[in-house]
Amino acid sequence: MFFLKISRINKLFKAFSMAFWLFGAAHTMAVIEIAPLSSAELEARYRLLIEELRCPKCQNQNLSDSDSPIAADLREQIRVLLEDGKSDEEVVAYLVDRYGDFVRYRPAVQTNTLVLWFAPAAFVVLALIAVLLVVRGHQRAKNRTMALSLEEQRRLDSLLSSPSKSGDEHL
Amino acid sequence: MKNLKLFIPFILFAVLAVLLLKGLGRDPSVLPSALIDRPMPAFSLPDLHDPERQLTQDIFKGHVSLLNVWATWCPSCRVEHPFFMALAEKGVRIVGMDYKDQDPLALEWLDKLGNPYAQIFVDREGALGIDLGVFGAPETYLIDHTGTIRAKHVGVVDETVWKELGALYRQLVKESEGR
Numbered sequence: 001m002f003f004l005k006i007s008r009i010n011k012l013f014k015a016f017s018m019a020f021w022l023f024g025a026a027h028t029m030a031v032i033e034i035a036p037l038s039s040a041e042l043e044a045r046y047r048l049l050i051e052e053l054r055c056p057k058c059q060n061q062n063l064s065d066s067d068s069p070i071a072a073d074l075r076e077q078i079r080v081l082l083e084d085g086k087s088d089e090e091v092v093a094y095l096v097d098r099y100g101d102f103v104r105y106r107p108a109v110q111t112n113t114l115v116l117w118f119a120p121a122a123f124v125v126l127a128l129i130a131v132l133l134v135v136r137g138h139q140r141a142k143n144r145t146m147a148l149s150l151e152e153q154r155r156l157d158s159l160l161s162s163p164s165k166s167g168d169e170h171l
Numbered sequence: 172m173k174n175l176k177l178f179i180p181f182i183l184f185a186v187l188a189v190l191l192l193k194g195l196g197r198d199p200s201v202l203p204s205a206l207i208d209r210p211m212p213a214f215s216l217p218d219l220h221d222p223e224r225q226l227t228q229d230i231f232k233g234h235v236s237l238l239n240v241w242a243t244w245c246p247s248c249r250v251e252h253p254f255f256m257a258l259a260e261k262g263v264r265i266v267g268m269d270y271k272d273q274d275p276l277a278l279e280w281l282d283k284l285g286n287p288y289a290q291i292f293v294d295r296e297g298a299l300g301i302d303l304g305v306f307g308a309p310e311t312y313l314i315d316h317t318g319t320i321r322a323k324h325v326g327v328v329d330e331t332v333w334k335e336l337g338a339l340y341r342q343l344v345k346e347s348e349g350r
Contacts, residue, residue, distance in 0.1 A: 100205035
């Protein structure tokens with residue numbers, strides 16, 4: 001019953017996404033703009049910027065996907081800034097100045113984001129060190145058990161050559 | 172030594188658990204304002220009651236004020252309105268910013284519900300809103316007598332919020348009188 005429901009929902013979802021796809025790239029068409037920017041180059045930069053900047057109101061949507069009024073205002077403001085000849089960095093700085101680092105989906109490398117940027121690499125290095133230590137530990141343990149002292153070797157040889165005569169009778 | 176090693180996973184788990192627990196208690200919708208301790212952005216916007224007259228950032232000089240961003244289309248603004256009436260009665264100076272609204276509707280609202288604002292300016296396009304980092308209404312800023320933004324609250328201001336904001340307000344008033 002439960003599985004049946006899930007598969008039905010799945011099918012519905014697939015049908016919906018298919019429909020969206022058929023009606024023309026749902027994702028890129030999420031926002032209908034009034035007029036394109038004056039040049040294709042500006043338009044391309046604008047598209048990229050609204051993908052990378054986050055809507056301050058809606059927590060987890062970028063400016064491109066959000067329908068909230070503030071996202072529309074900010075998109076308009078970015079268009080104005082771009083037409084004014086501002087660089088991408090200046091546009092981002094303009095928004096960070098007013099809304100804080102929160103609006104960047106790609107955080108800047110600065111003191112309070114060092115952990116964010118470098119912790120993953122640090123964890124990989126730590127993991128490699130741990131693996132190395134474990135492997136080396138195993139090898140050392142193996143070497144230790146393999147090496148028999150002279151006395152042990154002699155005893156082993158005598159045991160192997162005359163199984164029935166020695167002390168331990170298992171059968 | 173060997174025993175200590177056994178505890179490493181447990182210690183890692185404990186550290187992670189504490190970090191995640193801290194994260195659980197945070198309200199993700201609370202954003203630190205980028206404008207704290209910065210001067211009120213420059214503006215020149217019409218007075219709601221006298222559109223010919225332009226108000227500027229200078230209206231914040233000389234007194235500690237609250238700047239309340241509100242609009243008639245904002246239901247939470249209606250919720251906090253009585254609280255602002257009470258604050259105004261106690262002598263708190265509240266400046267209103269009518270945000271992306273229509274003047275007649277705003278005037279009607281004030282007529283009906285009362286006017287807690289010492290002064291109101293109109294930001295029809297939301298241009299000052301962007302300079303202030305406003306992303307909705309209501310938002311309330313605490314501005315000191317030099318015109319510097321000292322605190323910001325997003326959402327309804329009520330008894331609970333005022334406990335903290337009011338303490339800071341009284342401290343700022345004291346500071347301004349000390350000079």
